[in-house]
Amino acid sequence: MEIKFYPLDFEYRLKDGKVYMYLYSKLGDGSRVCVIHEHRPFFYVSIEGINTMELELRLKGLKIENRNEAAVVVGFEEVERELLGKKKKLWKILVNYPKAVPLLAEELESWGLECFEKDILFVHRYLRDVGIMPMTLVVAQGEFIDEPRLRIPAFLATDVHQESLESVQKLRILAVDIETYALKKEILPQKNPILMIGLYGVDELGQEFKKVLTWKKFPHTLEYLEVCDSETQLLQRFRDIVLEYHPDILTGYYSDVFDLPYIKVRAQKLGVQLDLGADHSELEVSEKGVRESKSSITSMVHVDVFQFIRNIFGKNLKTGSFSLDAVSEELLGYKKQVVNLDELGPSWDSNSERLADFCAYNLHDAYLTAQLCRTLLYDMIEFTKIVGVPVFDVIRMKFSRLVENYILRRGMEYNILAPNKPQDAQISQRRQESIQGAFVFEPTPGLYKDMVVFDFRSLYPTIISAHNIGPEGFRCDCCKLVGKVPEKEEYWFCTKEKKFIPLVLEELILRRADVKRMAREAQARGEDTKIYDARSYTIKVLANSFYGYLGFYGARWYSIECAASTTAYARNYIKQTIEKAREFGFEVIYADTDSCFVLLGDKELADAKDFMQEVNSHLPGKMELEMEGYYPRGIFVAIKGTEKGAKKKYALISKEGRVKVTGFESVRRNWSLIAKEVQKKVLELVLNDKVDDALVYVKLVVQEMKRGLVPLHKLIIKTQITRELGGYASVGPHVAVARRMVERGEMVVPGMVVEYVIVKGPGIIRERAKLPSEVGEGEYDADYYLNNQVIPAVSSIFLVLGYTEDQVFKDDSQTGLGKFF
DNA sequence: CGAGCCCGGGG
């Protein structure tokens, strides 16, 4: 029989010497199925110049003992693939299980053979070999079988293939958020219990589910609150609710590193089983280093919304901070509820009637997370459909790996053999290599009137595609005098035949144009364009990443020459544009990489459009100059400590009076409250065009600071102790303070955040770092706080406006307001 | 100046 399904989550299992893929999937009616399909692991070995008779004999006798099962070759076939534009004869070596691949490949390499595609994740290998996309409609032939180890029906498939690229529509989403006991902001799962678990679900029909679990009895009227007897029971209830709700997507915010690992540690400590997978497997937390982990549950997709935002979507956001609060505000228009988390522990201990607020806060966080997940799911699924690896992996990847996986997938169509990943020596060599970057026309800091901003649409992708830039066509034999790169006499690219990398990139560009056209048509029909917007965005960011990929030291298709050629062409085009703008009589005030800012002067917008059309009439391929906008006023910022114009760090004021400032770093924990406060306030004032107020405010702060009037709590700097105190090779101020705390008999454990204040006096900073309780009013070092905290926090903001640090921070200087009028 | 360390997100 035949079934159609949308695969969500993937794993493989070994049985009777065979390898089976398990595709945990959703059927059209919303029920779940696990499709089981056999697949053979393999890798390639080059047979050029090899005695294949001898190789065959050696392969037959090859057996590498491994812990559970010896790795052996179970077959081979001769194939031809293309490696960087050259045909290559290979043997496809079939092996008995996935982990046998690296073992056997290493052995063959020790014989002096060249092996390929020996480090591809088996799940990814399967998806590409079979040619199916996660989250889209797939069809399988086979039979339902008894698989008592699974909680859902099992279907043993003899054939699996793509039915259509239609995405799964209706998914059950469950968001999880925990609140923990924490005094002094310490997050210590071994010590501190989970106090609350907030759950917010949205099912296939859009019905919501709300629940907060806690284990302290107190008077309340919250209908969603369930009070357990103990933390153990709370965790058991959590397990039961997740199993009963059986979400397709379990989501959280930073849940890879915080919520799920915390739950796991507590469950282990209290002996609670978290067998949440459809195969009864436990919640799994894989540590990859001290501060990084991935949490997963087999059969459902764990979406850590934060990962997707940080890795992919954040570039699209205005906010510099990826906190749940900031991201929710920008994407949903809601903020977190305001509670004082420092009060949660004390309230739990002795003030339990106040816990209701924390329960509401807890549920609201889960609600925000679920809504973010729903909002971003289109984008996540679109990335998955283009890159062709599971959603779980896609949202945890950075751009270079997304590009690589996209290229690997497209390579299947063109019979491409993937180049190997670089070895350590190769990586360190590549890291030494540098290329000349973008052209920046330095602005003179200051205020300008009547500006028009031009942008090359997707400059690097269109250059790569228009000039066929890729490792395959680099210095081809046929085009030596034709396709020369500007400024690079010794570089040229094939002009006769479109090569693999520029080809798949060009297809992305064409696809995006197509999607944008469909979006316009949908809009004309009055339909929702969300899905088209997501697809268009996906394609854009993926295309924009090709240039970076070609110059990324870890890339399989690394080519520093291609990256260098791309920027060389880009510099050439932007310089030509500047020249042409001047010929048209415009004053160019700033240009960076792909954009050109000109003053309108006594000309009209129509003249600017004429100029743009003239430029466009000479551009090759899909290259295009666009008019990004008209701005009555704009101010440019310089890179800190230099005269150079900073990339994407400027302020523009639109005709409607909206101020947009780009390029400010987020505030960190080891900044004092006074620094954070001043930065926030100055940004607010500057963005509201109240520059004079901002200057007055800063001068006031400087005066208060110097007169010792800033309250102590605004001067506290917080730094985490990350290891045992003996383990520090270099003693920073936080370590010095922690050691003194130990001397005083206080407990200091790794993970704890120490607080300190820098005071006046002789010696280096750590010698002047004191506990807040050791510091008297006005004893703090005003110069330190001004120079190391306040000024760094706001100097760049004033530089945007054309003020030097001295102008802003010296008491006796003029404010220079005249500049603005 | 290079090396060492901490930052992000989360309570």
Added chain:
DNA sequence: GTGTACGGGCTCG
């Protein structure tokens, strides 16, 4: 799991 983040900023040595 056919695995192993990263770039930026600050301080010490």
